[in-house]
Amino acid sequence: MSDFWDRYGRSVSICHRLPPVLKLALAISVIVAGVAIPVRYWPAYGVLGCLVFAGHSIAGIPLGYLIKRLLIFLPFVGSMAISLPLSQGLDRGWDLMWQIMFRGCLAFLVSLWLVNVMPFEQLLVTLRKLKVPAVVVAILAFMYRYVFVVWDELDKMRTARNARSFSGGSLWFRWKTLSQMIGMLLIRSLNRAERIHGAMCSRGWDGEVRWLDDQN
Amino acid sequence: MHIQDGYLSTSVCLATGAISLGAVGYSLHRMKDSLGERTVPLTGMMGSLIFAGQMVNFPIGLPVSGHLMGGVLAAAILGPWAGCVAVTLVLVAQWALFSDGGLLALGANVLHMAVIGSIGGYAVMTTVRKLLGGGYRGTVAGSVVAAWLAVLAASAVFCLEFRLSYSAADFDFGNIFTLMVTLHALIGVGEAIITGFVVSVIYQQRADLIDAAQTSRNSAAASVSRVVATGLVCALAVAAFAAPFASGLPDGLDSVADRFRIAAADQSVSGLFTDYDTIPMAGWQSLSVSVAGIGGSLAVFAAALLIGRAIPMNSPTIAAEASGE
Structure with missing residues (x-):
């Protein structure tokens, strides 16, 4: 998929x-x-x-x-x-x-x-060449890298929910549960972002985006 | 919610694109102040989350289902500027990966969901939060009200753009306005409920995330601009309801539209004013708009109260969910 x-x-x-x-x-x-x-x-x-x-x-x-x-x-x-x-x-x-x-x-x-x-990575390189601000391209690259990780996390939470035989209920209850899932996903993602940020800092990250010469 | 290419004329697309470019450029400039070197990981992760969160389908008892839009949510966590950038980049990635939303219409989509959704939504949220004295109730109620108003304001702006895109002789603007606003009053209730639940979960687990975004701007200039932005969003929402009533005269929205059209000057100006006068407003229109308005407002405030009551502070179920799995 x-x-x-x-x-x-x-x-x-x-x-x-x-x-x-x-x-x-x-x-x-x-x-x-x-x-x-x-x-x-x-x-x-x-x-x-x-x-x-x-x-x-x-x-x-x-x-x-x-x-x-x-x-x-x-x-x-x-x-x-x-x-x-x-x-x-x-x-x-x-x-x-x-x-x-x-x-x-x-x-x-x-x-x-x-x-x-x-492919998306080619689009990113092209955007760099067209002088789109480095921070925008960096955020897009980060997003593309982690959206699949977050998707996996969402899948795990769904599986866990189904394993506990979550079976519908009223519409209001389902909305509440689904929203809480998004909320938990958000907290976990932000925790992950903090860990990644720590790892980036320990590798010398100072907020400035640097690129290798574009190899297309 | 995404506008595809072909709905709006090229000049309107370019104009909205220019507005969005300015707003996003300013947001880029401002977001580094508040997030510093955490900008890239935090904004990028927020983008991924909104992306993934939109994959969660909310059943509404019909074959179709709704999903989160996330402008107000992003602003509640990251503040208005980084929130605006995050939602903008989500829209860019959705076009570049899914072909979802048009390329020319990207400016309009960014204006609706990122600029109005995040910057406008943030302003409404902080204002409501302050009025209710902060805390859990204030935060949740603020996010609920902000999410609903942002969707409504975006639909009003879309109607204006649509009006500018086509010749008035082609259709009856008032009818489209009524349909769009009624529809989005309902969609907005969904967005408000989802945003309220998500914010309430986050407030219980990590109140620091929301408080950090809320307290970072407290200078006098910031509160003035917040009042202005709140006023603007509320005015748009009111305009969404009020415009169909003012059908007999060339009302504000319409005359603004006419003025823009004269400036754009790509189609004939004659016959613009006649349209509104010759088509009598049917009674059901005003009625349905006011029913939608009153019903929507009631539903939103009921949702705010219910969400506040449904999940008491530090409820054990959520704590279990957080530690489990």
């Missing part, structure tokens, strides 16, 4: 070999074009759509994966877009709804392409 999001990020293709800055620029320009082009120039959308699918097929991302991801995404974009005609008594707003759905899906597919041709 943990590789579901960027499963094809480490495969090899022309798309993967492009310079990272170019990949980022390509994705951003297609998204901007998709949002900015007025609807009356609709043939341009066809071109963009073809471009996106060409990008996915060159990168070797299977159609089945795209469909699976789109099926997860559609309820989110759909529920928000459907609120437009709903709020207008179902007689107006349909055009806008389809426009939002289409643009949303297009931008989503472009983001998906970027995620699957650019």
Whole structure:
């Protein structure tokens, strides 16, 4: 499950070999074009759509994966877009709804392409090159490193809860229990952060982020 | 809650992006003062925690389920500035890992969840806490009220952005406003309950974490800016309820929208004022908004009281949970 999001990020293709800055620029320009082009120039959308699918097929991302991801995404974009005609008594707003759905899906597919041709650590290196403040990149790197640890911790707590035959109860009780789990997770994570901070200090950490020369 | 690309026009995305960039830049500048060399591990771990905490699904008795958003929670532990940075970076990572939330819309998402959620939420929380005289009750009640108001204020800002994105002839703004605010009054109740429970657990186990974040800023300038920020969040929340009532006249929000649109000047200005006048406000609209407002407020205050009562201080069950496993 943990590789579901960027499963094809480490495969090899022309798309993967492009310079990272170019990949980022390509994705951003297609998204901007998709949002900015007025609807009356609709043939341009066809071109963009073809471009996106060409990008996915060159990168070797299977159609089945795209469909699976789109099926997860559609309820989110759909529920928000459907609120437009709903709020207008179902007689107006349909055009806008389809426009939002289409643009949303297009931008989503472009983001998906970027995620699957650019692993997170490459994104971090690219952000460094683009002169994003060092502390921001350091926090992002730290977050990426520890989110899986915290996830594991959450899994352990869930297992422990299930092992004690936690069986529902009222909605209020379940919310209380789940929130307490998050609270305990937070305390444990912060304790862990304090331990890590101690370990970092003992290795000479002074709050200043230093990077080796970027080896891409 | 995440806005995807395609909802808002490019100019609105750029404008919200610029506001968010300024706010996050200032937060970066300020957070080093309070956290010092602990900035990276603490903020990074908070980000990971919000990330993981959002994976916990809260059942609501329907096929869909809710989850934590975490702006107020981050601010309660880290203070407003580092909290804002942590939530911002969570949003960046969610886009970069999950393709969740748009890239162009990132500015808007950061504005709603990090800037309003953390900085605004923190201001409300400290103000309420002070009014109730601090302590356990004050802290929990403050976080509950702050979480609810932050969600509501964010929905009001979203409506404004939406209004600026599309031509007024395309839709009836008042109806969308009503729907969005009603929906978010309910979502906000969920966020308020979760935040209140989490904060109450933390206060019982590690009150020092919250007290440290709460007492670090006590200068006169800080309290002035806190009052301003609190006022702003409350005003947005009030605007969320009041705007549909002021339908007959070009009210504040609408005329602000018009002024911005003239400045942006990317679509024709004619016919902006006519829209509100020609469509009569149905009675059910005002009614549903006030019902949502009153019901939501009652629910939030009831939740604050219930959470305070449900978990007495130093309850043995939580202590056992802390030491167990």
